[in-house]
Every structure is written in C-alpha cells, then in structure tokens.
Amino acid sequence: MRDPARRQRILLPVKGWFIWLSLAVALLLNLLPPTRIVGYPDWVVVALTFWCVREPRRVNVGTAWLFGFAMDVADAALLGQHALCYALLAYFAASLSRRLQWFPVTQQALHVLPMLLGAQLLMLATNAIAGGMFPGWGFFLSSFTSALLWPVVSFLLLLPQRQPENVDQIRPI
Amino acid sequence: MEHQPPPFFKTGPAPLVRLTLFILLSTLLMVLDSHFHYLEVLRLGVTTVLHPIQTAAGAPAWFLSRIGEFFVTQSALQNENADLMQKQLVDAKTLMQMDALTAENAHLRDLLGARKGLQIDAKLAEILYSARDPFSRKVIVDKGVTDGLKPGQIAVDNVGVIGQVTRVFPFMSEVTLVTDKEQTVPVQVVRNGLRGLLYGGGDGGTLDLRFMPANADIKDGDELVTSGIDGVYPPGLPVATVVTVERNAAYAFARISCVPRAGIDRHSQILILSSERKLEPQPADDESRERPGKPRRGRSPAAPMTSPAK
Numbered sequence: 001m002r003d004p005a006r007r008q009r010i011l012l013p014v015k016g017w018f019i020w021l022s023l024a025v026a027l028l029l030n031l032l033p034p035t036r037i038v039g040y041p042d043w044v045v046v047a048l049t050f051w052c053v054r055e056p057r058r059v060n061v062g063t064a065w066l067f068g069f070a071m072d073v074a075d076a077a078l079l080g081q082h083a084l085c086y087a088l089l090a091y092f093a094a095s096l097s098r099r100l101q102w103f104p105v106t107q108q109a110l111h112v113l114p115m116l117l118g119a120q121l122l123m124l125a126t127n128a129i130a131g132g133m134f135p136g137w138g139f140f141l142s143s144f145t146s147a148l149l150w151p152v153v154s155f156l157l158l159l160p161q162r163q164p165e166n167v168d169q170i171r172p173i
Numbered sequence: 174m175e176h177q178p179p180p181f182f183k184t185g186p187a188p189l190v191r192l193t194l195f196i197l198l199s200t201l202l203m204v205l206d207s208h209f210h211y212l213e214v215l216r217l218g219v220t221t222v223l224h225p226i227q228t229a230a231g232a233p234a235w236f237l238s239r240i241g242e243f244f245v246t247q248s249a250l251q252n253e254n255a256d257l258m259q260k261q262l263v264d265a266k267t268l269m270q271m272d273a274l275t276a277e278n279a280h281l282r283d284l285l286g287a288r289k290g291l292q293i294d295a296k297l298a299e300i301l302y303s304a305r306d307p308f309s310r311k312v313i314v315d316k317g318v319t320d321g322l323k324p325g326q327i328a329v330d331n332v333g334v335i336g337q338v339t340r341v342f343p344f345m346s347e348v349t350l351v352t353d354k355e356q357t358v359p360v361q362v363v364r365n366g367l368r369g370l371l372y373g374g375g376d377g378g379t380l381d382l383r384f385m386p387a388n389a390d391i392k393d394g395d396e397l398v399t400s401g402i403d404g405v406y407p408p409g410l411p412v413a414t415v416v417t418v419e420r421n422a423a424y425a426f427a428r429i430s431c432v433p434r435a436g437i438d439r440h441s442q443i444l445i446l447s448s449e450r451k452l453e454p455q456p457a458d459d460e461s462r463e464r465p466g467k468p469r470r471g472r473s474p475a476a477p478m479t480s481p482a483k
Contacts, residue, residue: 024226031230031302061188065195069202073219074227076313076340076347077306079212080202087195091188130207132308133354139307 039141052093064090109150116143333411333434361400382429
C-alpha cells in the first residue's frame with residue numbers, strides 16, 4: 001500500500017486460455033522426472049491457489065478437483081487423495097481471496113503457507129487411513145518451497161494482464 | 174414464508190455445496206479404489222489422455238542424457254572397455270561351467286521325469302520416472318500392454334529382483350518396488366533352504382523377513398533368493414541380504430532386516446521377466462484361497478500362495 005500508484009495499476013482482464021495453459025504447464029512441471037527430490041514444490045497447487053485467489057469465479061473447487069484427479073493418476077496414487085486435498089485448498093483459497101489481495105505478495109505467501117500445510121496434512125491423514133507409509137518429515141518441506149514460489153508465480157501469471165509502461169496520464173486506462 | 178431475492182449473477186451452486194459434492198466424490202473414489210479396485214478402467218483412460226504430457230515432461234531429461242552420452246571422453250570409453258574385457262574373462266569360466274551344468278541338469282531332470290525348467294522370456298524396459306506419490310515405492314516404465322506386459326510379471330536388474338508389475342497401461346506400466354510397504358516376495362535362504370516371506374520395509378529402503386521363529390537358523394549376511402513356490406516369481410533370483418537379526422525372547426518371531434541386492438533406486442534400465450508357468454490345480458479343500466496371477470493393488474499375488482516358513 002506504500003506505493004499507491006504502482007499498486008493501483010489497473011490490470012487487463014484475464015484470458016481464459018491463459019489460465020488453462022498455466023495449469024497445464026504446472027502439471028507438466030509436476031511430472032518432470034526428478035520430482036522425487038525432497039521438497040520439490042507442487043506447482044499445480046501453487047497455480048491453482050493463485051487462480052482461486054485471483055479469479056474465484058473462473059477457477060473453483062471443480063477445476064481443482066479435476067487437476068487433483070489428474071495428479072492422482074499421474075502419481076499412481078490412491079485415486080481421489082489429491083483431488084480431495086486440492087478441492088479443500090481451492091475452497092479456502094477462494095474464500096480468502098477478497099482479504100488476501102489487500103496484502104503485498106510476500107505477506108500473501110505467509111497466508112498461503114498454512115493452507116498448503118493443511119492440505120499436505122490432510123493427504124497424510126487420508127494415506128494413513130488407506131494404509132500408506134509415513135514418508136518422513138521432509139514431505140512437508142514441499143509446502144515451504146511452494147510458498148517461497150508464490151511471489152515468483154504471482155508475478156509471472158500476472159504478466160499478460162499488465163499494461164504497457166508508458167501510460168497516457170490523461171487517460172489512465 | 175420467507176422469500177429471498179433472486180441472485181444478481183448466475184454463479185452456479187454455492188461454494189460450500191460444491192465443496193461438499195466434491196469431497197463426497199473423492200471419498201467415494203478413494204473407497205472404491207482402495208477396497209474394491211473397480212476404477213482400473215477409469216485410471217487407464219486418464220493415463221492415455223495424460224500420456225502426451227508425461228512424454229513431454231520426460232523429453233528434456235532424455236535429451237540431456239543423450240547429449241551426455243555423446244560427449245563421453247575416449248579415455249572413459251577405453252577404461253570401460255578394459256574393465257569389460259577383464260570381467261568377460263572372469264565370467265567366461267563361470268559360463269563354461271554353466272553350459273556343462275545346464276546339460277547335466279537337463280539330463281538329471283529327464284532321468285527324474287521332472288518338469289522342464291521354466292521358460293523365461295525377458296523384455297528390456299526403461300524407467301520413465303519414479304511415481305511422485307511419497308507414500309509408496311513405485312516406478313513407471315516405458316513398456317505396456319502393447320509390448321505384452323501383464324500384471325504380476327517380475328522386474329529385475331543385472332543383480333536381482335527389483336519389483337513386480339502391478340498395473341499396465343497401453344504404453345506404460347507401473348512397477349511396485351520390493352521396498353514398498355505392501356509388496357511381498359516369497360524367499361528362501363541360500364545357505365539352508367529355509368523359506369520365508371520378505372516384506373517391504375517402506376522407509377529407508379530396507380526389507381523385513383517376517384514370521385520367522387526366534388530360533389530360526391538365520392545369520393547376518395545370509396543371501397535370500399526367490400523360492401519360486403508361488404508360481405509367480407521364478408525360483409533362484411537373488412533378492413536381499415540379511416543385515417541384522419534381533420532375537421528377543423519376549424516375541425515369538427525374530428526381527429530380521431535385509432537390504433535389497435538389486436540397485437533398486439539406481440538403474441534406468443530393467444528387465445521384465447514373464448514366466449509362463451501352469452500351476453497344478455488346487456486341492457479341493459482350498460477353494461477359499463485366491464487364484465494366482467491376479468495381482469491386486471495393495472497385496473502381492475505371491476502372498477496368498479505361500480505360508481510362513483514352517
């Protein structure tokens with residue numbers, strides 16, 4: 001809020017195809033081969049949370065569920081576990097969207113981190129019920145790296161909506 | 174009677190309603206998948222749709238590895254060549270003995286009127302990626318139904334057993350590693366022929382030899398090979414080495430930890446063995462047992478066929 005001229009810059013409306021493209025790219029990043037590294041961020045979660053916060057009317061629980069289902073199949077995991085977690089995460093992200101957008105991106109990341117941790121905890125719980133094994137505490141590291149990515153991702157995903165720099169002062173839009 | 178004003182914007186069902194719907198749907202999916210295994214067709218369909226994305230995701234790594242192969246130095250190649258020559262010389266002796274032994278074995282089997290040894294057919298497959306699911310130990314390989322893979326076949330490397338094919342898709346298959354918590358291998362101690370069941374230990378890549386009595390004749394360093402009595406694993410493949418044996422009089426069974434022989438997490442190329450073996454019909458009083466060759470998620474097909482070592 002310190003720099004009202006910068007913060008209040010009016011963004012162009014988002015394009016529907018760009019949302020889907022960014023989610024597909026996130027899915028691709030999640031499927032990269034060296035994803036067994038401890039703390040590899042969940043790109044789909046970051047992108048989904050971002051769009052649920054920015055555009056809760058376009059990306060909602062259903063979209064999140066769909067991508068969670070795709071992750072379930074791609075991970076050869078128990079069907080429905082990612083879907084459940086992503087859907088809940090999307091719900092909370094969308095309900096926080098009005099509040100979250102008042103904060104600068106670093107503080108937004110702090111808001112997002114507990115949501116991501118909650119989603120991972122839920123995934124751990126569902127797996128414990130289904131008889132999976134405990135993956136070790138490094139499992140939760142992924143939430144922290146994902147939260148660290150939040151500023152970067154929100155900058156990149158808002159790029160297409162930015163206006164050119166040389167704005168006409170008489171007609172700001 | 175209270176009347177609500179009509180909504181200004183059409184937004185579909187309320188978020189909470191939508192959330193409840195999807196939570197119910199995912200719970201239903203989880204139950205159906207983990208208990209009833211009804212959803213393999215659905216999984217297969219979605220995998221086919223996802224296959225292009227997965228191929229695209231694997232492309233950069235594949236490309237980099239090809240570039241890496243191209244820039245191998247000549248000295249490295251020469252060293253490798255020398256090593257291989259030496260290894261071949263060492264192996265030649267064993268191979269010569271092997272020929273003689275095979276002939277002798279065939280002769281003895283003929284004499285005994287025993288069944289012929291298994292015809293094992295092997296297919297080379299490449300590991301595409303480890304399944305990202307941190308709750309299990311699985312890898313995805315690049316051969317599928319179109320290459321003749323079937324669930325229940327065994328994956329090995331040049332040293333020993335890696336795992337078992339648990340799901341097949343059109344162009345890919347899922348191999349559950351022996352270190353997975355729900356994977357079971359029927360094994361035999363080489364030294365004295367003691368049979369047992371080897372369970373995946375989950376974390377840390379260890380294996381547990383369970384249900385062995387506390388006074389069982391097992392020592393550190395014992396080699397475990399597949400026993401082959403389940404009809405799924407071909408007999409005699411090395412699986413693991415015993416590292417620690419804990420005998421506690423308070424428990425009926427000894428705690429035996431093993432490490433896998435094969436490079437479970439190291440190789441990118443593995444062999445898929447398919448042993449076509451006809452099992453004898455089961456005795457009439459055992460109808461309640463499951464039929465072999467039908468692996469199900471969460472339980473190795475080998476498990477119901479064998480009993481803990483007696």
